[in-house]
Amino acid sequence: MHPLVPYLLGQKHPSGTRLVNYQRCLRTGDIDSVGDDSHLTFFEMLGNWSLGAYFKEDAIAMSCEFLCSDKWLGIPKESINISVFAGDHTHNIPPDALSFSLWQNIGIPSHRIHRLNKEENWWGPTGKTGPCGPDTEMFIDMGGNTNEFPGSRYLEIWNDVFMEYYKDERGMFSLLKHPCVDTGMGIERMICILQKKKSIYETELFLPLLQALIEKTPYRYGHETSTDRALRIICDHLKTAVFLIADGVLPSNVGQGYVLRRLLRRSIRHGRKLGFSGAFLFQLVSIVQNIYATTYPFLKEQKTFIEEEILSEENAFNKTLTRGEQEFLKMLGKTTTSHISGKNAFRLYDTFGFPLELTCELAHEHGVSVDIDAFHAAFEAHRNLSRIDGKVKFKGGLVEQSEATTKLHTATHLLHQALREVLGSHISQKGSNITSDRLRFDFSHHEKMSAQEIQKTEDIVNDKIREDLPVTIQKMSLKQAKSLGCLSVFKGPDDEIITVYKIGSFSAEVCGGPHVIHTAELGSFHIQKEQSSSRGVRRIKAILKE
Numbered sequence: 001m002h003p004l005v006p007y008l009l010g011q012k013h014p015s016g017t018r019l020v021n022y023q024r025c026l027r028t029g030d031i032d033s034v035g036d037d038s039h040l041t042f043f044e045m046l047g048n049w050s051l052g053a054y055f056k057e058d059a060i061a062m063s064c065e066f067l068c069s070d071k072w073l074g075i076p077k078e079s080i081n082i083s084v085f086a087g088d089h090t091h092n093i094p095p096d097a098l099s100f101s102l103w104q105n106i107g108i109p110s111h112r113i114h115r116l117n118k119e120e121n122w123w124g125p126t127g128k129t130g131p132c133g134p135d136t137e138m139f140i141d142m143g144g145n146t147n148e149f150p151g152s153r154y155l156e157i158w159n160d161v162f163m164e165y166y167k168d169e170r171g172m173f174s175l176l177k178h179p180c181v182d183t184g185m186g187i188e189r190m191i192c193i194l195q196k197k198k199s200i201y202e203t204e205l206f207l208p209l210l211q212a213l214i215e216k217t218p219y220r221y222g223h224e225t226s227t228d229r230a231l232r233i234i235c236d237h238l239k240t241a242v243f244l245i246a247d248g249v250l251p252s253n254v255g256q257g258y259v260l261r262r263l264l265r266r267s268i269r270h271g272r273k274l275g276f277s278g279a280f281l282f283q284l285v286s287i288v289q290n291i292y293a294t295t296y297p298f299l300k301e302q303k304t305f306i307e308e309e310i311l312s313e314e315n316a317f318n319k320t321l322t323r324g325e326q327e328f329l330k331m332l333g334k335t336t337t338s339h340i341s342g343k344n345a346f347r348l349y350d351t352f353g354f355p356l357e358l359t360c361e362l363a364h365e366h367g368v369s370v371d372i373d374a375f376h377a378a379f380e381a382h383r384n385l386s387r388i389d390g391k392v393k394f395k396g397g398l399v400e401q402s403e404a405t406t407k408l409h410t411a412t413h414l415l416h417q418a419l420r421e422v423l424g425s426h427i428s429q430k431g432s433n434i435t436s437d438r439l440r441f442d443f444s445h446h447e448k449m450s451a452q453e454i455q456k457t458e459d460i461v462n463d464k465i466r467e468d469l470p471v472t473i474q475k476m477s478l479k480q481a482k483s484l485g486c487l488s489v490f491k492g493p494d495d496e497i498i499t500v501y502k503i504g505s506f507s508a509e510v511c512g513g514p515h516v517i518h519t520a521e522l523g524s525f526h527i528q529k530e531q532s533s534s535r536g537v538r539r540i541k542a543i544l545k546e
Helices: 002-008 056-068 097-106 187-194 207-215 225-246 255-273 281-291 303-334 342-352 356-365 372-386 403-423 451-466 478-483
Strands: 018-026 042-050 080-085 113-116 130-141 154-167 173-186 429-434 439-444 471-477 497-503 507-510 524-534 537-545
Touching: 002 130, 002 173, 018 225, 042 056, 042 187, 042 225, 056 097, 056 130, 056 154, 056 173, 080 097, 097 113, 097 130, 130 173, 154 187, 173 187, 207 225, 207 281, 225 255, 225 281, 225 303, 255 281, 255 303, 255 356, 281 303, 303 342, 303 356, 342 356, 342 372, 356 372, 403 429, 403 439, 403 451, 403 497, 403 507, 403 524, 403 537, 429 537, 451 524, 471 478, 478 497, 478 507
Parallel strands: 080 113
Antiparallel strands: 018 042, 042 173, 080 130, 130 154, 154 173, 429 439, 439 537, 471 497, 497 507, 524 537
């Protein structure tokens, strides 16, 4: 969504005014709902866009045709319920009466068109300001005893967002000159409907994984809600973990790595409930890979690395999980209140590697709460105490900027690409530090490099130096850089303009510089040491000689 904001505001898109896309998505905001019939952390989304080409009339007509026509999905119109925007009196935004009448005219009776408030039927802006507007959502009636809408009886499958407003810095809304449409359809939910399943976990995207898990446990699926939920959580979280690791994310205690670690550790604990006492998740990676063999072949290329990374995380957490759970029960037995203190929750995190969410989950199972604010206070106090002032770094990990560090910086780019050629495409940068004497490069890899691998890497770098490759600079959007396969550790919006340094046709990497003009300036490259930096991360120290 965010990369398209300039085009929603009128800038011409190079591909035209009618666009379609699909994307892999990760969402952990409603992780507590995962395990029911319809919620996932990893899912795929289909979308179509109108950048001023059509609006509500055509969007709703096309949505209905695609859903209900026998030419397309053939879903009975009688099973469809609709929600529309009920209006916002606070900001003087009227109800979306047009969408209501359009659905009526198409054949959806008024009692199946539900007016909902802004919390349910409004989208955006992505930041404090920007394009936004009401939406209309499509639901399938899955049957059941409750008529509450929206509720468990109704499965949302598609959302048409009508970008017709702009929110400014004052919080005021004005009409856009060229209203646009943004739609999103969840593939997993749609497959669930088309295959006439009650749950997304019973479709072809999950069933092989679910069956493999069931074969390893004494439990039967569909007999007990708690065990069904545990099986589903493991299926979802493992799939998400596989894709995260394939995209270069490794378990850690910060950022994306923390999300991955949280998912894996949550899966391990639910595995304990099902009788797993040792590592088991890594054995299921091949099943995820087989499910997506045609769509995402890169999973097969990285299968061994993904298995090793998950096995390593399982082994590490299993060592402390039992002790951590025992410690939790001790804390619970000593407490005289109905909650676990923030200090104790932080101790579980700091000593046993328990994510806060896992402690909260344990607490919920035992009917107590966790003092979350006090946990964050303890966490912040610990971080301030342990924070050590480091040297101020310049761009690209440079501690200083000189002719020597500039050469070593360019050599780091050559090293990065050489490692990918020798060890595999799973290699990604995890840290860099360059002084006038040497470079230090941290990268994702699970095993110690052999002497042959080290020598081959060094040879490739020296070959590229001898070829005297030109180093060129190109400005482009981050999205374009990604599409061209440029290496990057930069995190930002896809439309942000960044700098790509290319070394001949050998290396292309998002970077702030500085670099030499030709690789022959580097002299010769020598790897001095290869060692472990942390679990799943290796470190190389190297120098240049004249």
